[in-house]
Amino acid sequence: MAGKIFIAIDRLTLALDKLSAKIDLWIPASLQTDNRELTEFVPYHAGMVPILDRQTTLPPKKILLPQVETLLRFEHRKDPQNPLKVSVSLDDKSEVRPALVFGARPCDVKGFLTLDRVFTNGPYVDPYYLERRRNTLFATLVCLQADGTCFCSSVGSGPADTEGSDFRVIPVDGGYVVDALTQKAQSLIDSLGDTPTQHQEAQARQVVEEASQHRVGDLDLTGSAEAFRKRFANDDYWQEMTAQCLSCGICTYVCPTCYCFTITDEIENMRGERLRSWDSCMFYQYTLEASGHNPRPSKLNRYRNRAGHKFSYIPEKYDGLIGCCGCGRCIRSCPVSIDIRQIVGRLKENACESE
Amino acid sequence: MRVNKFLNNPYLPELATVQEIIQETANIRTLRVSLDDKEKMSEFSFRPGQVGQLSVFGAGESTFVINSPPTRKDYLQFSVMRVGEVTQRIHQLNAGDQIGLRAPLGKGFQYEDMKGHDILFIGGGIGMAPLRTLLLFMIDNRRDYGDIMVLYGARSPQDLCYTYEFQEWKAGGVNLVLTVDSEFPGWKERVGFVPTVLSEESPSPHNRIAVVCGPPIMIKFVLFGLKELGFEDRQILTTLEKRMKCGIGICGRCNIGSQYVCLDGPVFSYEQITGMAQEL
Amino acid sequence: MIETDTMQLHKLVEEALPELDTMIGWAAGEDALHTTPIFIRGAKSIPRLIWSPFCAQNLTGYLVKPPALKPADKHKQIGICVKGCDSRSLVALIQEKFITRDRLRIFGIPCRGTVDWRKVMRQVRLSHVRSAKVEDNRLIVDDAGGTHKLNLEDVLARKCLRCLYPNPVVYDVLVGEPTVSRIKPEDIYRDVDALEKRPLEERLAFWQSELDRCMRCYACRNACPLCVCQEHCIAETRDPKWLTLRMGIPEKFLFHFIHAMHLAGRCTECGECERVCPMEIPVTLMKEKLNKIMEEMLGYVAGLDPTAIPPLLTFNPSETGV
Numbered sequence: 001m002a003g004k005i006f007i008a009i010d011r012l013t014l015a016l017d018k019l020s021a022k023i024d025l026w027i028p029a030s031l032q033t034d035n036r037e038l039t040e041f042v043p044y045h046a047g048m049v050p051i052l053d054r055q056t057t058l059p060p061k062k063i064l065l066p067q068v069e070t071l072l073r074f075e076h077r078k079d080p081q082n083p084l085k086v087s088v089s090l091d092d093k094s095e096v097r098p099a100l101v102f103g104a105r106p107c108d109v110k111g112f113l114t115l116d117r118v119f120t121n122g123p124y125v126d127p128y129y130l131e132r133r134r135n136t137l138f139a140t141l142v143c144l145q146a147d148g149t150c151f152c153s154s155v156g157s158g159p160a161d162t163e164g165s166d167f168r169v170i171p172v173d174g175g176y177v178v179d180a181l182t183q184k185a186q187s188l189i190d191s192l193g194d195t196p197t198q199h200q201e202a203q204a205r206q207v208v209e210e211a212s213q214h215r216v217g218d219l220d221l222t223g224s225a226e227a228f229r230k231r232f233a234n235d236d237y238w239q240e241m242t243a244q245c246l247s248c249g250i251c252t253y254v255c256p257t258c259y260c261f262t263i264t265d266e267i268e269n270m271r272g273e274r275l276r277s278w279d280s281c282m283f284y285q286y287t288l289e290a291s292g293h294n295p296r297p298s299k300l301n302r303y304r305n306r307a308g309h310k311f312s313y314i315p316e317k318y319d320g321l322i323g324c325c326g327c328g329r330c331i332r333s334c335p336v337s338i339d340i341r342q343i344v345g346r347l348k349e350n351a352c353e354s355e
Numbered sequence: 356m357r358v359n360k361f362l363n364n365p366y367l368p369e370l371a372t373v374q375e376i377i378q379e380t381a382n383i384r385t386l387r388v389s390l391d392d393k394e395k396m397s398e399f400s401f402r403p404g405q406v407g408q409l410s411v412f413g414a415g416e417s418t419f420v421i422n423s424p425p426t427r428k429d430y431l432q433f434s435v436m437r438v439g440e441v442t443q444r445i446h447q448l449n450a451g452d453q454i455g456l457r458a459p460l461g462k463g464f465q466y467e468d469m470k471g472h473d474i475l476f477i478g479g480g481i482g483m484a485p486l487r488t489l490l491l492f493m494i495d496n497r498r499d500y501g502d503i504m505v506l507y508g509a510r511s512p513q514d515l516c517y518t519y520e521f522q523e524w525k526a527g528g529v530n531l532v533l534t535v536d537s538e539f540p541g542w543k544e545r546v547g548f549v550p551t552v553l554s555e556e557s558p559s560p561h562n563r564i565a566v567v568c569g570p571p572i573m574i575k576f577v578l579f580g581l582k583e584l585g586f587e588d589r590q591i592l593t594t595l596e597k598r599m600k601c602g603i604g605i606c607g608r609c610n611i612g613s614q615y616v617c618l619d620g621p622v623f624s625y626e627q628i629t630g631m632a633q634e635l
Numbered sequence: 636m637i638e639t640d641t642m643q644l645h646k647l648v649e650e651a652l653p654e655l656d657t658m659i660g661w662a663a664g665e666d667a668l669h670t671t672p673i674f675i676r677g678a679k680s681i682p683r684l685i686w687s688p689f690c691a692q693n694l695t696g697y698l699v700k701p702p703a704l705k706p707a708d709k710h711k712q713i714g715i716c717v718k719g720c721d722s723r724s725l726v727a728l729i730q731e732k733f734i735t736r737d738r739l740r741i742f743g744i745p746c747r748g749t750v751d752w753r754k755v756m757r758q759v760r761l762s763h764v765r766s767a768k769v770e771d772n773r774l775i776v777d778d779a780g781g782t783h784k785l786n787l788e789d790v791l792a793r794k795c796l797r798c799l800y801p802n803p804v805v806y807d808v809l810v811g812e813p814t815v816s817r818i819k820p821e822d823i824y825r826d827v828d829a830l831e832k833r834p835l836e837e838r839l840a841f842w843q844s845e846l847d848r849c850m851r852c853y854a855c856r857n858a859c860p861l862c863v864c865q866e867h868c869i870a871e872t873r874d875p876k877w878l879t880l881r882m883g884i885p886e887k888f889l890f891h892f893i894h895a896m897h898l899a900g901r902c903t904e905c906g907e908c909e910r911v912c913p914m915e916i917p918v919t920l921m922k923e924k925l926n927k928i929m930e931e932m933l934g935y936v937a938g939l940d941p942t943a944i945p946p947l948l949t950f951n952p953s954e955t956g957v
Contacts, residue, residue: 030913031848038848038915054760057913067850069365070883074412088412088453091359092367123618123795127361129370146761148666182392232612232632244672247695248854252623252912263366263600266879267413274366274412277880279608283853284866286608289598290439293571295611295634298702305610308632313613335858335911336692337664337671441875 003180005193006200007043012175013047013146015182015192016102016257022188023137024099026063028056029206041101043197050103053153054145055327059256060101064132065115068173068277069095071128071263076270083265093129093201103169106153106161107327109138111256113164118259119320129278137184139167150218155333156322160211171205177204219324219341221311225320226345228312232248235300241343242303246337247279251330257323260286281306303343311344368410368455369395371584373448374430378514382437382511383481384446385422387430388454395614401555403466403488404622407458408602409433414444418599420485420621421458424492430459432468434484434516460602462490464566464622466593472564477577478578479569480509485594485621486568495526498607504558507587508534508549508573512542532556550576553584560585566592578625588625595621595628596635611635640811641686644716646744647808648681651740653712656706658714660742661690661699667767668752668776672697674704684762686716686810688769688897691749692902693905695724696860701731712738716810718746720794722803724936729805730941731901731948733863736805740931743806745814748795751773751913755790759783790914794906794919797823804939824927826920846887848914855908855918856894869893891921899925900945903938 005017019025025044028051030036036317039051040058050334072092079085112133118128124342143159145153152158162168167186170177177196180189196204262279267270279286282302288294294304314323331339357370370391377385386409403424408416415438423432448454456495466489474493486505493500505524505592509515512535525531530632534545534552545552550573565586567577574593581591597609597616604618612632614620628635641828648658650677662673662683673683676692679746694715698704718726722743728734750769755761755776773787788796799820802813829840841910853870854860869877870890870903877893878886895902902922929935932947933954 036914036915037756068880070388076412077460085451086453087372088455090367090370090412090455092364096520103445112497118605118607122604124365124605125363126605127364128366131361137708145762148764153674231634240674242675243697246700246857246911248857249852250854250911253852254913255848261600262608262880264608264873264880265413265415266881272413274410275880276366277882279606281607281853284873285871287598288866290442295597301634301815305634308612313610316613331665333913335854335907337669339665341461342357440876 003189004201004204005178005189006172006175006196007193008175008266010038011193013049014254016044016050017046018098018103018192019188020046024097026060026101026102027101028052038215041104044102052103053140055105055107055143055150055329057329057333058254059111059114059327060104061108061111061256061331062257063101064112064129064136065259065261065278067274068130072274073271074265074267075271075272084208095119096135098133098137099141100166102139104138104140104165105143105327106140106159106165107156107325108152108166109140110152110161110184110325111327112321114247114257114314114318114321115259116164117275117314121318126299137166137182137188138164139169139178139185140165141169142149142171144171144207144211145216147214147328149331150326151219152326152329153214153216153325153339154219154221156326157322158212159214159216160208168208170207172200172203172207177201179204188236189306217341219345221322224344224347225312225315228308228344232304232308233290237346238295238299238300238304241337241346242300244338245282245299245303246252246336247283247299247302248281248335249285250333250335251340252280252282253278254329254333256325256327256329281309305338307343359541360447363458366601368408368416368457370432370606371454372451372455373452373454375450376448376488377435377519379434380514383434383516384437385434386448386514387423387432387433388456388458389430389534392454396428399431400573402463403492404461404463404485405459406457406461406602406621407431407433408599409441409540409610410455410457411433411441411444411448412455415441416455416457416602417441417445418433418460418596418602418617421488422488422592424488424495425496426492427563429533430476431456434481434487436481453577458600460618461621464617470499471501472562473558474500474504475558475565476503476505476507477567477569478505478507479552479573480514481516482567482573483507483568484568487517488564489566490529491522494524499530501562502530503528505557506532506534506549506551506553506556506561506567508536512539545568546629547571548576550580553577553580557584560587564590564592568594570577588629589624592622593625593628597621639951640744641684644684644686644744644810645681647742648675648684648714649678651680652678655714655740656708656711656713657693658684659704660684660691660716661686661694664689666764668750668761668764678955681869683718686744688746688748688750688774689752689767690716690779691719691751691899691910693724693858693860693907695721695728696858696907699728699740699860701861704707706738707857714740714742716742717745717803717806718744719800719802719804720746720798720905721829722805723800724905725838726938726941727861727901727945728803729904730945731861736941739807741803741806742808742810743803744810745753745802745812746795746798746818747801747814748791748798750787750790751910753787754792758785758789777793790942791927792906792908792910793917794904795828796854798824799817799823800939806940823901824923826917827924827927830920831924842883842888845916846884847885847892848916850914851890852913854913855912858907858911859898859902860905860907861903862894862900864897879949891918895921895925898922900933900935900947901937
């Protein structure tokens with residue numbers, strides 16, 4: 001359907017203003033004013049200028065999976081007739097508002113495809129994630145800014161990927177051609193911009209065509225799931241690969257496909273909440289059992305599990321889906337420059353060499 | 356009271372009330388609970404070996420095997436060892452207190468495949484808890500199973516659980532062999548570590564399935580013993596334990612390779628275990 | 636000269652390697668602006684060792700964080716490359732007996748400062764960095780967009796601009812020529828002073844807004860060679876429970892200030908905490924403030940004298956400044 005508009009660069013904030021009147025809007029922006037390289041997705045306020053020329057430091061993951069969220073509230077109540085009797089009342093009410101994320105990249109949205117499988121396609125469905133997912137739209141850029149650490153093409157995505165997106169935002173001369181891909185998107189796109197000229201449409205087609213052909217990253221992941229299984233018990237390999245790791249957890253926090261969480265109760269007097277909060281498989285406590293036993297006591301075990309989870313276990317469980325979106329954030333943010341491409345890429349190399 | 360916004364919210368526990376508490380040993384307590392919603396309680400069905408996430412609101416949740424069999428549903432039983440934040444609070448509960456329960460979770464024992472076999476239960480300490488549910492289930496369906504032997508050991512007579520039921524087990528057609536690690540005044544049963552007594556008893560592996568649960572060191576040596584007696588990996592079952600949070604295969608932490616203990620377990624055969632990533 | 640220093644380093648390590656169990660140094664990272672720690676056991680890996688203004692990591696943490704390196708052979712040493720700042724961490728670790736001096740073969744490298752890649756990106760949006768080098772006080776970077784020349788002082792890490800100890804304070808062998816500090820001793824607390832001049836409300840607002848960004852990833856804690864609580868950190872223990880898992884300002888304040896307090900008089904301002912923070916929070920500032928108090932009240936500067944004991948780890952009845 002012909003749901004295309006052109007938004008000129010100098011009319012972008014106006015369009016976003018209009019959009020934000022209809023729906024909660026998130027854009028990539030710089031946190032605070034002074035002099036920071038840091039960018040992430042923030043709620044839009046009138047007049048804000050989105051930063052669309054670079055991948056954000058933090059992905060939009062927190063929009064669908066907040067870092068901390070209340071799963072349920074509980075309250076202890078004493079029976080006035082019998083003060084020794086305390087009863088509990090529970091409630092899981094939560095409010096989800098429809099939202100639109102403008103300016104995500106294909107890698108960001110690809111990350112959600114893994115989360116979708118885990119949170120909504122298993123034997124149990126996570127209603128908190130599902131409700132947010134159903135109520136959130138994504139206007140995804142055609143990405144022209146892949147850099148040396150990106151490898152989205154290696155994981156089944158690419159700079160023009162629109163899987164999971166509602167709009168495609170195509171950079172052209174002087175602005176963006178925005179293409180509504182879904183019904184919901186259609187209903188929002190009116191009056192945000194002008195009908196694109198023939199020239200703009202042609203340019204948009206060309207941009208998409210070139211981006212679709214462009215292969216980002218040269219990592220070849222075919223057979224990696226199997227190579228990982230073969231390599232699992234080779235402690236020397238993992239020792240070498242993880243020697244620099246600080247077990248700091250940055251990679252898991254900036255990763256669009258990392259979703260591991262913990263559930264804890266926090267109580268003050270008679271009332272409290274059960275919270276779900278981000279956890280990291282890179283932390284020692286992650287698998288620490290009450291008895292004191294820890295099946296993953298060292299960073300070697302923990303990093304191996306992380307690599308295995310993304311490149312072997314998730315593909316095994318979900319028809320070959322790779323649990324990584326190739327955004328390269330883990331590489332860029334790692335304080336010791338651990339490169340997951342190396343670690344997974346060399347799995348196969350060594351598997352071929354005779355020991 | 357339970358206000359439920361999401362239909363089928365797997366994170367929202369059912370409210371249950373503690374009916375009875377039995378102090379098994381110095382640090383193990385058994386809770387008998389029943390769901391507050393009477394209809395749900397009468398409809399509650401589960402397989403022996405499935406687990407539940409017990410909530411003490413304010414402290415958190417912890418995973419325990421449903422200790423009672425599906426054939427006896429006056430209550431749901433859980434045996435809890437006091438080791439940490441949540442179990443500490445569980446040990447402070449009294450009859451009449453309300454808790455939360457998310458159950459049944461996980462896969463239980465494939466008892467259908469065990470029919471017609473001789474069964475050998477080997478338990479150590481609190482390890483008897485997951486075995487009890489299957490044991491009682493089999494006693495209640497006695498004709499379906501052959502010879503049932505229970506080898507149950509603990510450090511001392513005071514560390515044995517379910518002592519008040521031993522007569523009932525024997526009356527149910529079970530060959531019960533009890534042992535403690537060393538001599539104790541008044542103790543008239545066997546003396547010796549479980550793996551040692553196992554070798555002494557020397558049960559035949561023919562048509563027999565062994566179900567083992569206990570401290571890791573005991574399991575290790577029992578495994579050697581069973582292999583020496585000629586048991587194959589597929590004849591040996593156990594329940595694995597891991598730190599668990601969601602219990603529904605989402606939070607990611609209880610995995611062993613691509614298997615989740617909360618979804619694919621906690622019951623596993625040794626054949627399955629040897630095929631898994633070795634990080635127990 | 637950087638290139639000759641690297642060659643000299645290779646030669647020295649090659650000579651020492653038979654007596655070393657492991658050699659810890661830096662190797663190339665994912666691009667020319669980054670390095671990664673390398674653990675060398677065989678001579679064939681020596682060519683990967685580099686020394687450059689991009690060697691930002693403080694390698695001393697690997698001597699103590701689990702699994703701490705333990706040479707299988709009691710008679711072998713661990714070789715380690717340290718810049719001036721890193722060498723002070725070594726002194727601190729020796730003071731507190733985490734490591735003994737005789738187990739170390741210290742390759743000390745005088746340093747003119749390390750480049751903060753984020754500062755570079757703020758000036759030029761780089762893509763596909765091909766090469767980077769420092770020449771005549773300028774950083775010259777080649778990327779897909781061409782060649783860029785930046786003023787070195789604009790891209791050095793904050794800690795480097797206030798560094799009083801560019802030459803290692805402890806070493807077995809010096810690689811390269813000693814150099815001079817960029818700053819005068821009376822100016823080293825200028826960042827703390829600038830903040831202190833502001834009224835209380837502004838300072839509170841500053842820290843609230845900075846710490847609001849904190850994700851509790853604990854990278855700052857894990858990167859710190861002196862942060863020794865390891866797996867018993869107050870931020871994560873549930874028994875006793877000091878912090879909830881909420882992402883509130885109170886929780887973050889508590890974690891950061893307790894962490895800073897645990898380092899008072901011990902922190903050698905190696906700056907790793909600030910470098911690793913993905914949210915660009917100036918966390919070293921807090922420790923600088925506490926160290927300033929230590930220096931003013933007790934005349935103590937961390938990480939200089941291996942025989943000294945950090946003031947908060949000892950008790951001196953004749954202290955009068957407190």
